[in-house]
Amino acid sequence: VSVDGDRLAARLAAIVGAAHVVTDPALKSLYEHDATGRFSGSSRLVVRPGNVEEVAETLAACSRSGAAVVPQGGHTGMVGGGTPRDGEVVLSLGRLQALGEIDRAASQVTVGAGVTLERLQLQAAAGGLDFPLDHGARSAATVGGMVATDAGGHLALRYGTMRALTAGVEAVLIDGRIVTRLGGLLKDNAGLDLPELLIGSEGILAVITRARLRLVPARRRRATALFAVADLDTALAVLDRLRAATPSLEALDYFEETGLRRVCERLGLAPPFSRSHPVYLVAECAADVDPSEQLLAAADIVEESAIATDAAARKALWRFREAHNETVRSLGVPLKLDVSVPVGAVPVFERDVRTLVEDVEPDAELILYGHLGDGNVHVNVIGAGEAADTLEDLILRAAADRGGSISAEHGVGLAKSSWLDLCRSETEISLMRDIKRVFDPGGILSPGRVLRE
Amino acid sequence: VSVDGDRLAARLAAIVGAAHVVTDPALKSLYEHDATGRFSGSSRLVVRPGNVEEVAETLAACSRSGAAVVPQGGHTGMVGGGTPRDGEVVLSLGRLQALGEIDRAASQVTVGAGVTLERLQLQAAAGGLDFPLDHGARSAATVGGMVATDAGGHLALRYGTMRALTAGVEAVLIDGRIVTRLGGLLKDNAGLDLPELLIGSEGILAVITRARLRLVPARRRRATALFAVADLDTALAVLDRLRAATPSLEALDYFEETGLRRVCERLGLAPPFSRSHPVYLVAECAADVDPSEQLLAAADIVEESAIATDAAARKALWRFREAHNETVRSLGVPLKLDVSVPVGAVPVFERDVRTLVEDVEPDAELILYGHLGDGNVHVNVIGAGEAADTLEDLILRAAADRGGSISAEHGVGLAKSSWLDLCRSETEISLMRDIKRVFDPGGILSPGRVLRE
Numbered sequence: 001v002s003v004d005g006d007r008l009a010a011r012l013a014a015i016v017g018a019a020h021v022v023t024d025p026a027l028k029s030l031y032e033h034d035a036t037g038r039f040s041g042s043s044r045l046v047v048r049p050g051n052v053e054e055v056a057e058t059l060a061a062c063s064r065s066g067a068a069v070v071p072q073g074g075h076t077g078m079v080g081g082g083t084p085r086d087g088e089v090v091l092s093l094g095r096l097q098a099l100g101e102i103d104r105a106a107s108q109v110t111v112g113a114g115v116t117l118e119r120l121q122l123q124a125a126a127g128g129l130d131f132p133l134d135h136g137a138r139s140a141a142t143v144g145g146m147v148a149t150d151a152g153g154h155l156a157l158r159y160g161t162m163r164a165l166t167a168g169v170e171a172v173l174i175d176g177r178i179v180t181r182l183g184g185l186l187k188d189n190a191g192l193d194l195p196e197l198l199i200g201s202e203g204i205l206a207v208i209t210r211a212r213l214r215l216v217p218a219r220r221r222r223a224t225a226l227f228a229v230a231d232l233d234t235a236l237a238v239l240d241r242l243r244a245a246t247p248s249l250e251a252l253d254y255f256e257e258t259g260l261r262r263v264c265e266r267l268g269l270a271p272p273f274s275r276s277h278p279v280y281l282v283a284e285c286a287a288d289v290d291p292s293e294q295l296l297a298a299a300d301i302v303e304e305s306a307i308a309t310d311a312a313a314r315k316a317l318w319r320f321r322e323a324h325n326e327t328v329r330s331l332g333v334p335l336k337l338d339v340s341v342p343v344g345a346v347p348v349f350e351r352d353v354r355t356l357v358e359d360v361e362p363d364a365e366l367i368l369y370g371h372l373g374d375g376n377v378h379v380n381v382i383g384a385g386e387a388a389d390t391l392e393d394l395i396l397r398a399a400a401d402r403g404g405s406i407s408a409e410h411g412v413g414l415a416k417s418s419w420l421d422l423c424r425s426e427t428e429i430s431l432m433r434d435i436k437r438v439f440d441p442g443g444i445l446s447p448g449r450v451l452r453e
Numbered sequence: 454v455s456v457d458g459d460r461l462a463a464r465l466a467a468i469v470g471a472a473h474v475v476t477d478p479a480l481k482s483l484y485e486h487d488a489t490g491r492f493s494g495s496s497r498l499v500v501r502p503g504n505v506e507e508v509a510e511t512l513a514a515c516s517r518s519g520a521a522v523v524p525q526g527g528h529t530g531m532v533g534g535g536t537p538r539d540g541e542v543v544l545s546l547g548r549l550q551a552l553g554e555i556d557r558a559a560s561q562v563t564v565g566a567g568v569t570l571e572r573l574q575l576q577a578a579a580g581g582l583d584f585p586l587d588h589g590a591r592s593a594a595t596v597g598g599m600v601a602t603d604a605g606g607h608l609a610l611r612y613g614t615m616r617a618l619t620a621g622v623e624a625v626l627i628d629g630r631i632v633t634r635l636g637g638l639l640k641d642n643a644g645l646d647l648p649e650l651l652i653g654s655e656g657i658l659a660v661i662t663r664a665r666l667r668l669v670p671a672r673r674r675r676a677t678a679l680f681a682v683a684d685l686d687t688a689l690a691v692l693d694r695l696r697a698a699t700p701s702l703e704a705l706d707y708f709e710e711t712g713l714r715r716v717c718e719r720l721g722l723a724p725p726f727s728r729s730h731p732v733y734l735v736a737e738c739a740a741d742v743d744p745s746e747q748l749l750a751a752a753d754i755v756e757e758s759a760i761a762t763d764a765a766a767r768k769a770l771w772r773f774r775e776a777h778n779e780t781v782r783s784l785g786v787p788l789k790l791d792v793s794v795p796v797g798a799v800p801v802f803e804r805d806v807r808t809l810v811e812d813v814e815p816d817a818e819l820i821l822y823g824h825l826g827d828g829n830v831h832v833n834v835i836g837a838g839e840a841a842d843t844l845e846d847l848i849l850r851a852a853a854d855r856g857g858s859i860s861a862e863h864g865v866g867l868a869k870s871s872w873l874d875l876c877r878s879e880t881e882i883s884l885m886r887d888i889k890r891v892f893d894p895g896g897i898l899s900p901g902r903v904l905r906e
Contacts, residue, residue, distance in 0.1 A: 105689055105797030106828075107696065128697070152640045161640060163649070164617060177880045186827040187605045187614060187793045187861035189653055190869075190876050191903050192885045196616070196649040200642055217697045236558055243560065244581070244670045246741070247700065288699070340640045344558030374639040375559075408640035416643075423643050427630045432645045434891040438884060450644050 008065050008089070012047045015057045020095070022046035031090045034083045035076050035137075037333065039414065041085030043070075050095045052170060052178060052209045059207065059445075060176030062089055068444045069174070071203045073145025074116060076137040078338065079413025081202050081449050082145065088447075093144045096209055102127040107215050108167055108184045113144025113208055120213070129215040132159040132250075135409075136325060144208045150200035152409035154251040157373035159216070161409075162199065168212035169195045171205075174445045184212040197435070202411050203446040205439040219248070223292035224284045224314040227302040228277035232347035232372075235279050238298040239343070239373055245297035248287040253321050255280050255369035259328075262367065263320055266327045272320060273304040281372065282321045284314075324369050328380045331365075335381040335388045337395055341404030343375040352398040353379055360394065361387040376408040396422055417452035461518050461542070465500045468510045473548070475499035484543045487536045488529050488590075490786060492867065494538030496523075503548045505623060505631060505662045512660065512898075513629030515542055521897045522627070524656045526598025527569060529590040531791065532866030534655050534902050535598065541900075546597045549662055555580040560668050561620055561637045566597025566661055573666070582668040585612040585703075588862075589778060597661045603653035605862035607704040610826035612669070614862075615652065621665035622648045624658075627898045637665040650888070655864050656899040658892040672701070676745035677737045677767040680755040681730035685800035685825075688732050691751040692796070692826055698750035701740040706774050708733050708822035712781075715820065716773055719780045725773060726757040734825065735774045737767075777822050781833045784818075788834040788841045790848055794857030796828040805851040806832055813847065814840040829861040849875055870905035 013021045022028050023045045033040035044067065049055045062069045069089045072082040084090045096112035099119065103109065107129065111120055117131075117138040124131040135141070135153035145151075147169060151162045159165065167184040181195050198206055229235050235254055242249045255263075257278055264271050272280075281302075285291035292307050299305065308314045328334050341349045350368060357366045364387070367380040377399075384391050396406045400422035407416055421429060433451055436443075447453065466474045475481050476498045486493035497520065502508045515522045522542045525535040537543045549565035552572065556562065560582065564573055570584075570591040577584040588594070588606035598604075600622060604615045612618065620637040634648050651659055682688050688707055695702045708716075710731055717724050725733075734755075738744035745760050752758065761767045781787050794802045803821060810819045817840070820833040830852075837844050849859045853875035860869055874882060886904055889896075900906065 103795075103797060104693055106795055150642050150646075152642075156639055160617070163646075164613070173880070179878065179881055179884075181881075183795055183856045183858070185793045185795065185858050185861070186609055187824075187829045188858040188876075189603050189605075189655075189860045189862060189864045190858050191865060191873055191882070192650060192658070192888055193603075193616075193653050194881055194884060196652070197645060199649070200646050202642075205645070217700070219700070240557055247670070247672070340638045342556075342559055342636055342638065344556060371640075376640045403636045405636070405638050405641040405643050407642045408638070409642060411642045412644060420644055423641075425632065427626070428632055428634075428647055429644070431632075431647060431891060435645055435888060438887040438891060 008061065008067055009045050011061045012058055015061065016047055016049045016054050020048040020050065031072060031092060032084055034080060036078050039080035039083040041083055042087050043084035043090045044087040046090040046092055048092045048095050052172065055172045055207060055209050056176040056178055058091060059172055059174050063174050063176065063442065063444065066442065066444060068447050070446050071207045073113065074140040074142040076141040077145065077413065078410040079415035081149070081411055081413030081446070091207060093142065093209065096144070099123055102129065102215065106184050108212055109215060110182055110210055110212050111143045112210055113142060115143045117141050117146065124215050125218065128218055130218045131213060132216050133162060133165055136322060143211050147199055147208050147211050148201065148203050149411040152374065152376065154253050154371050156371065157252055158250040165214045166199055166211055167214050169198055169208055170210040171198050172207045172209055174440045179206065182210060182212045202413060202450050204436055204450050219286035220288055221290045222284060222286045222314060223290060223295055223307060223309045224282065224317050225295040225305055225307045226272055226317045226320065227281040227283065228273055228304040229279045229281060229302050231278055232350060234301055235281055235372055236344065237301055238281060241298040242283055246285060246291065246294035248285040248291045248294060249283065250286050251282065251284040252373040253282045253370065254372040255321055255324055258365065259324050259367040259369050260320060262331065263323045263327045266330055267323055272306060277303050280320065282318060321369065324367065328367055328382065331382045335384045335392055337379040337392065338408050338410040339379065339396065339399035339404055339406060340374065340376045340408035341399055341402045343373065345402045345404070346372060346375055346377060349377065349398060349402045349404065352402070353395055356391065356394045356398060357381060360391055361385065412450045414449055417448065417450055420450070461514065461520055462498050464514045465511055468514065469500055469502045469507050473501040473503065484525060484545060485537055487533060489531050492533035492536040494536055495540050496537035496543045497540040499543040499545055501545045501548050505625065508625045508660060508662050509629040509631055511544060512625055512627055516627050516629065516895065516897065519895065519897060521900050523899050524660045526566065527593040527595035529594040530598065530866065531863040532868035534602070534864055534866030534899070544660060546595065546662065549597070552576055555582065555668065559637050561665055562668060563635055563663055563665050564596045565663055566595060568596045570594050570599065577668050578671060581671055583671045584666060585669050586615060586618055589775060596664050600652055600661050600664050601654065601656050602864040605827065605829065607706050607824050609824065610705055611703045618667045619652055619664055620667050622651055622661055623663040624651050625660045625662055627893045632659065635663060635665045655866060655903050657889055657903050672739035673741055674743045675737060675739045675767060676743060676748055676760060676762045677735065677770050678748040678758055678760045679725055679770045679773065680734040680736065680751070681726055681757040682732045682734060682755050684731055685803060687754055688734055688825055689797065690754055691734060694751040695736055699738060699744060699747035701738040701744045701747060702736065703739050704735065704737045705826040706735045706823065707825040708774055708777055711818065712777050712820040712822050713773060715784065716776045716780045719783055720776055725759060730756050733773065735771060774822065777820065781820055781835065784835045788837045788845055790832040790845065791861050791863040792832065792849065792852040792857055792859060793827065793829045793861035794852055794855045796826065798855045798857065799825060799828055799830060802830065802851060802855045802857065805855070806848055809847045809851060810834060810844065813844055814838065865903045867902055870901065870903055873903070
């Protein structure tokens with residue numbers, strides 16, 4: 001492997017420049033584990049092409065030498081999709097930093113795969129527009145990875161996931177051929193829609209190098225509410241009321257008593273209300289005139305509420321929800337699952353999960369939160385110990401049994417490929433394998449991700 | 454063929470009942486031509502299954518006997534995609550009429566392929582919701598056909614095309630296997646997204662039998678404006694102003710002087726304004742409070758305007774735009790092309806088309822109109838005579854040269870398969886052919902549509 005590796009390294013250095021082929025073990029190791037600490041592996045080398053032509057030549061060279069390749073974006077994946085193993089070549093897209101001019105007529109922009117979400121958001125804002133997708137990893141997550149995993153976040157309720165915001169892609173096939181669809185046409189019924197197939201394909205079909213993204217006019221006024229409610233059924237009633245009351249509803253996230261207590265402990269915060277409640281909701285509206293009145297539409301069914309319109313106060317309300325992730329992490333390596341169920345099934349699914357944890361590991365602590373309007377539940381089990389694997393399996397099965405998906409936002413990657421058949425039929429998986437073979441006959445692009453070997 | 458045909462007819466009768474296998478030439482002929490009068494052909498028989506299992510058995514039977522099949526919806530296609538030829542079996546989805554209960558928590562509904570757009574709209578309205586896609590063929594066009602062709606219409610500016618409104622599909626493969634994804638999850642990153650591949654695939658991969666569709670809360674107040682503007686560049690400035698002013702903008706259609714004159718002649722209408730203008734826009738906003746004030750955002754750059762809020766007056770303004778289709782048809786069989794270009798390129802593309810028509814057939818009359826905000830131009834040439842084929846080719850090339858598509862809303866079907874390579878690369882078409890083979894190895898489902906033989 002090492003002689004071959006040297007030969008490939010030399011070939012790649014001729015394409016991208018020696019400075020962009022990383023073989024030094026210490027430097028390479030930065031690319032060999034993921035942000036969760038759960039996945040790590042070995043790479044033959046890391047290659048950092050600087051433009052689409054270099055990506056194409058790099059892939060063609062790997063293809064010729066039969067070297068397996070894993071594309072890597074901002075290193076924020078949660079399922080091992082971008083972490084190398086067994087000496088794969090890491091194809092880092094971080095240098096694809098081109099950020100085009102905003103096209104006002106189309107309300108779109110063309111963006112390189114390596115541009116971070118935050119940079120994109122700032123660029124849009126400078127043009128009086130918003131890129132209406134947001135999540136906690138905004139400073140590191142890149143456009144390429146977000147397209148490849150159909151990223152979600154808390155604004156999906158109003159604007160949809162990355163798919164809805166992607167008007168086109170440029171991608172490179174494993175043999176070096178380039179597919180370019182960056183015209184950004186809203187209506188374009190001309191044959192099978194290959195970009196739609198690539199969105200969410202997690203790097204198993206092609207390497208995304210650019211995306212044409214949709215922007216929306218910036219809405220100047222925001223209002224955020226924190227509601228305490230008696231239970232999740234009431235939370236769904238709040239969703240229904242707010243949705244009917246206003247199209248300006250952008251987000252409806254939720255968390256619960258246990259999670260809030262842990263967050264307040266960790267951050268040294270006073271709880272938001274004088275009493276404790278089973279369920280909390282964070283709702284946000286954005287419009288051209290102060291939308292806080294719209295947030296009163298559910299006033300008669302909530303227990304307590306706080307509404308904020310200035311940035312600092314809004315941020316303080318969001319903090320209770322946003323700090324859940326770091327708080328959970330501070331309690332040890334949790335069993336952490338990202339699933340979705342039909343919106344109306346969130347209450348019954350939560351009951352399923354509680355019962356499972358009580359039955360299997362009664363000492364474990366269960367912290368549930370997520371994007372209620374999207375049916376997207378983040379399940380965190382702390383102190384699952386040796387029962388973690390059993391619980392993971394049972395909880396994924398429970399989601400599937402309620403008509404849900406084993407992956408809402410994070411993707412399948414390596415982490416969940418063994419469970420894909422819980423929510424996809426044999427027919428679907430067989431079609432996926434056949435399509436994978438069309439794009440990557442040698443099976444060297446992100447092998448084992450999504451579709452297990 | 455006739456003996457084989459009889460045998461297949463008997464087999465299909467055993468599946469769907471003899472009453473639903475049509476072999477009588479007079480009855481069959483109702484399924485053998487399309488609404489445009491441009492496409493007609495012969496079918497071996499017409500089969501009308503009543504549920505998904507019957508569709509599956511029907512396709513499996515056709516598959517076993519190697520009989521080519523063409524699915525047919527509401528008979529409103531414009532490109533010959535659903536019209537049989539060479540003795541194909543017509544698979545009519547008209548009996549798949551199930552219309553599910555509205556799921557308020559998800560704001561979705563599951564709908565059989567044979568349900569018309571109008572029936573779906575009425576059902577949604579009865580539940581206080583809207584299905585936010587509309588077009589002139591609403592009384593006949595069916596959900597199955599609309600998903601298969603990723604239908605557009607004038608509301609796409611705000612709500613997207615059928616793709617954006619489709620949360621899942623059920624479809625049957627040519628060998629009778631059924632793919633069901635009707636959970637309607639907003640976030641569901643679990644493997645390649647086969648429903649997204651089927652949307653817009655025009656019946657060449659599978660037969661769509663049901664769809665899970667997104668609904669939006671009905672907005673109670675609407676306002677419609679008719680604007681006269683000096684030119685298309687000003688029209689684009691109006692779009693930019695309105696979009697920035699309000700998220701309630703649902704539609705921005707346009708038409709021109711020649712078309713308006715013909716419409717007024719045909720319908721015996723007085724023109725809308727005292728003077729004639731080069732370009733007219735119909736803008737519509739929908740909100741919970743009267744949005745007519747938002748329509749004033751472009752008041753200083755339009756020549757004349759009329760704004761209406763009550764239904765009859767709004768309809769009267771829309772009539773000038775909506776009557777274009779029937780008016781054009783009344784002038785003879787026109788050369789009729791549905792293309793899209795990047796929104797900002799509409800003015801230059803229109804100049805291209807005018808020049809082409811003047812050069813090739815100066816006596817022809819050119820009527821242009823469409824959905825400006827979508828970059829969707831309907832090109833109609835009346836009296837093109839023997840130059841029709843030449844002009845069709847040149848106009849499609851002009852659209853592609855401006856970064857556009859040969860098909861915006863209508864699809865490729867038989868009509869445009871020879872031009873697919875104008876807007877899709879050799880690599881893309883080769884991938885499409887390979888994917889087609891994955892789904893339909895025998896090449897008997899909608900042969901020759903989209904991908905020419």
